[in-house]
Amino acid sequence: MSTSTPSHNSFNTAKTLKLGKKQQYHYHSLAELGESGYDMERLPFSIKILLENLLRREDGATVTKEDIEAVIHWQAEAEPDKEIFFMPARVLLQDFTGVPAVADLAAMRAAVQQLGGKAAQINPFTPADLVIDHSVQVDHYGSAGAFGLNAKLEFQRNRERYEFLKWGQQAFDNFHVVPPDSGIVHQVNLEHLAPLAMTAEIDGEQWVYPDTVIGTDSHTTMINGLGVLGWGVGGIEAEAALLGQPSSMLIPQVVGFKLSGDLPAGVTATDLVLAVTERLRQVGVVGKFVEFFGPGLSQLGLADRATIANMAPEYGATCGIFPVDEKTMEYMRLTGRDERAALAEAYFHAQGLWFDPSQPEPHYSQVVEFDLGTVEPSLAGPSRPQDRVNLSDVRNSFRQALAQQLEREGKEVDATQRERWLGEGGNVTLAPELEHIDGNIKDNNVFKLCAPVRQPDGTTYNLCHGSVVIAAITSCTNTSNPAVLMAAGLLARNAVKRGLQTKPWVKTSLAPGSKVVTDYLIRAGLMPYLEGLRFHLAGYGCTTCIGNSGPLPDHISAAVRDTDLAVAAVLSGNRNFEGRINPQVKANYLASPPLVVAYALAGNLNMDLTKDPLGIDPNGEPVYLQDIWPDKSEVDEVIRQHVSSEEFKRVYSNIFNGDESWRGLAAPEGELFQWHNDSTYIKEPPFFHDMSPEPPGLADIQGARVLVKLGDSVTTDHISPAGAIAEESAAGQYLIQQGVKPQDFNSYGARRGNHEVMVRGTFANIRLRNQLAPGTEGGMTRLLPDGAQMTIYDAAQQYQQQGTPLIVLGGTEYGTGSSRDWAAKGTLLLGVKAVIAQSYERIHRSNLVGMGVLPLQFQNGDNADKLGLSGEERFDIVGLENLEPAQTLTVKATADDGKVTEFQVRNRIDTAKELEYVRHGGILPYVLRQAITS
Template structure:
């Protein structure tokens, strides 16, 4: 807390029998000017500056800049922001803990105590990204998947158990509990945080950063939080302020109500499309308007969750009566609820009807206009109305130059001309697959995965109850899921299982194959598991364009499954409907899903629940369900508790482990940083186009046997069936650097018509894996650069997208523009992000990837300055560019000067 009482703003607030100390915004207004109409998000930042004012990392000028933001509704001021806590999931958390363990080793080598490296802020790591849908569609699926998960991830879980005892302020939520965002929303988040210090209880806004981009889901609870890379999160937990420019804040006004039959998912896909079109990258979005009074908190969380998809840093909903209602439902204490109300009202952080803050810009939506929707085939912002879905897919096929008209002739037509529910010889072709007691021929558009998967939607009882109602009505009419559909239900918390069972919906969901497969992020992150062998073979043999339909938030190319080219985001009830339909070419808005037991066609409208039915089902959700499931949230099951560890301050690394290895980031690190060297005669490792995501860059999903990572694992005795996923092996840099830029859908423009992680090794023109080429360049001492288009680094906050880039020998990236998190992570790993000057890009320059690139003046860098880039083309001609340095702040420059943020933090924690 601030050492100087911040000029008399320290105040007291009594709630019940407890007196809380807090830094009063009302008293601050007397000194700095009125800020009643400051956006709620900026009031949170203002309180943070007030509380941590020390004259260095938080100053009076910083506070005044936030107040003065109202004048122009924007600012160029850089501030240091200290969140109350850090949230991690295991994919990004394991490498974070690996780094902390490596930092302890580095400190020990410098002759200091390893215990100097310790989280200073509370850290919660939720193991939720490791369960995979290996088994499905049967009552044993959950038990089987958990057993496989524990076997596959024993080394990782042993490491995390060690970290739990080794580090202070570090808690682990064991596997099989739920996803980090839902655990955060239902249990960890408090809206108002408290801390004991000097015999006093301080109250302040609950804030956090998380190592998952969808940390933003907690903004639905009035908690300011967003995703950062694991690198930045580690710095935050070690006491470093998060460096940021005071953001622009876009106001999104919600009015009206959703119509009958429209779900929260339809709403969020509409909001995502609108905001992505608006352009909110790097900005805060704050929702306001009288429509909020009728918007349940679960719906707010669904919208807040998708902030990375619409490009914003966060999507914030202020505290109001609905916040308190949800906190009561989810079992928060009465004392906590009373504190939230009293503090928010006292600090001007409580939403009042009709209140409209000053915003940088605004847009609005009448929720009555929202229609049933999906999004795809490969971007979450590409919303498609349900009524247009079939035509959209047909156009996609036509664009792929496939023989769509010939396949239309037998388009699931019965003799009477109406659409039949399931004909073994679909499209009048002979069946070639026998699976689950059915004979059929797989076709273009086949839904091979239908997944009610966690994150966006499984925090929301209304859409899950709707899915249960659709399943119940479908089963009552005798409908079944198509045999080629891999169905799964992976809730975000155990509470979902309780209320689905209580409402009587789990049984009909099971009957359609939506058995529980695990509690965690599954299909949405690429943990969809293998397709049945015959389905897999048919897709490859016939080069089919098939589909997945999932209730997640990510559908980037190659993410869900390498063989599925089109992936569609949809509400849970629509996921069930498409499992019944079996093909996205069927227009389920008007064509029959199948026939009932009497042979009558059944349409979507026949099984779609009313809002009244959904509301009655949601009333079955009770507070005691939350209290029961979260009573022993940190304990874990017998398998977790039986994991043996060797306690100690320093981790005992095993050379034989293929999951956890000592990373090389701190090797040879001295107490002071080396001078920054210019980049001389660098080769181009990859020349990439627009919207290259962190999924394209970072290792994610399955590991191909013939890839560099696959070869490494086999050389170390790992069988292909035990590869697990890249995400599960993020604690081993040897695997991860081999998987960097290895996505099956990435397109390196240095090669013609080639997909996957390949490049041209310029000295001899040979095509090879990017990793193999990088190692050859490293042997020669040749530095590397990556060339890219617009929106480089879109997507999840994957720190390995930056770590892998650094380990491959890339010194700089030159792109047309960047997404916020990846740009920050590149700097955090000592990689220089540069931006082409206005009007220039790789195409206008005629770049082929054969160029030699030099970058000068790096010893005298300044944030936002011009940097000299010299491009020597293959014919010997040279072009000089003034590229924009995308190191945006002084703090970022310090991190870069030290070789990375962790190096900076480590050195700052050493005694002088």
């Protein structure tokens, strides 16, 4: 890409890097700042990357000399209060978030033309890659034909979306699409797309600078494992970056995570990341950078680092970055990027960005020390990734959660039976499905543990509370890591040789992050053993972790539904929120790939895999987990023999070409997309309809009603679900009215290009508990003041007809989870003007701002319950015409009897730039008006 460089160079840092005899690159030297007397050694790696970003972009307006000085003099302990503008080198998209982003860009082109501009003014300025990876579902599994059948269904369901993305590929510059069935966005980014050292032609000269990236998926942070600074943002912010708008941010605090020691035998990278997640959640790192350092760094290969970096959203950090060192270069060469590695190594050495353990440690806002030797085999669940559970405690974890759930549902639980279930007296030595006496269960009690099931082939068994009905090796978290994939294959081999089989009620699947994974599993001779346990390839993409687990078999589904069983899923993913994995599965545990295989063999969470046998071999002997767990030395040897750079080079040599189905797509052409009114997948977004050339500004909110009153830890999955669309839901009824059959609904994620579906799906998660509609789950509320119960969408429509503004009341960690732009877009389209919560997840707060919705935060330890707010009051929020960033506002809540409750909230529009976005009605109208005026 050729561009022009800002003319300012206040610190005289422009230098030249020579590589070999002919190659020469210009760059802005951090080492030159050190020579000028500035203390560069005290700055963390990540802060240095931010500093270089500003040095290169200094123009006296967006980036000033004062901005650069503020980063040079970064104060570790200072609370963030200085705004800077970060411009990523790249933007990364996946198709769930990418389709609405491309739709918004297409709609902006039409709007610009209508307002007198040229459509081509709306064009990506920043290079962008979109990987189609979130649409494949596990409809078929456990057979050699599963992958082909799932891929065929994927194209049938998503043809409109894929044609639209193919149109975007030809219509927009700097925009590339990785076709479906190629891999998971983060793994493709890690293994191929990321250059580590970015190059560009600027004013006819070659420049080099650090690769940086923002992505429309929370787990964009996976690339931090490679030393690339990047994080997840909402689709709205990503679209702005595509159009050349920098990201407004406060100079962050940086938590140093000091690693020491060695991982014990039998412990995996998954166990490590669950322990790190738990520890950092306890520390509290929301809104902060986390940077890993210390002597233990040398014990972690790049794939292990990427596993830890991937889960930064789960521990709450903006990013979890590792510095560049020899391990980084080894991985670059392994993955076929030798030339990139040579440039990167020279550049990072020249910049003083190379990790040298002999150098003084940087200053950090806080240092957390962590001994790798303390890590134990673990899972996380049953509904949050930060809730780590030792392998030996999984049984009790599930039973406690089940008891709490039953009590929450108001079901009577006899105290004696509860003790039998939760205490030692209820323990079992084999899964309860196997404990038959004349067809009955020995330990049957008030919990109604089990229900008889007959499979189509005549096999009978009892399905029980805790039965593992889904076991999935999936998600970018682990499938980028050969150590845990090979361990899963070796454990499968050992299990098959002992005569074990997975239980018949378990839906098994293997969905790797790239085709390299299946290549090395086949080369190592391990794929037949995984297939022998029904872990056949189901697809290359984000399946179970995103909610694309597909339906349970009919006989399983019926048993779960008819007897209200609390069945379980075990997956090697990073997300396990309520209602996400499968609507019928109530307990979801994250685990390493080998433990996923182990639980498929065991078949139930009501086992202690450190003590109880996984099953009985043909000789009648019990087989324990330790009997089949592979030795680390064998895992390392198999990796050494069968994971090679040739595989990476071959797989990625034609990554943008796609298969025959993709190449055969007949995509439309032209600058403007021709919208089809009858489409149920792609509709013109309404955000620019009747947009005025001038911004509307802000006005006071008066007489607002509460649409939804929520508790703590409400996720973006609760606000905007990504999984199955229920037939009886508002979105399901809309699709039926459009002539779509329920079997063709697809998922909410796949329908994100249709705002009519998405607004009806907002606050429609089946596990959402709206306190305004007690005793209900799902998208229900009461229309005030009469209190009639109806869907949230229907109530919002009636409020809008009345001209009544709406607000949402929330608790702590509001909007945690995925960087889901529709959680903010849907909130806006429902008519919500403001959200008042105790605290916000970083990305969702930014997304609300990006859509022009006010994020307000309770002060002084207040929350809705402490203030006695029922949610039935009318709310006034005044002073918005002269709003300032982080301003304290007074809210008045007036009850029907006239009682007024006043309380303070902090405006969480944190920066002047964000305030400008809100005054324009959101970041997209702001960018559109900027395009017209420029």
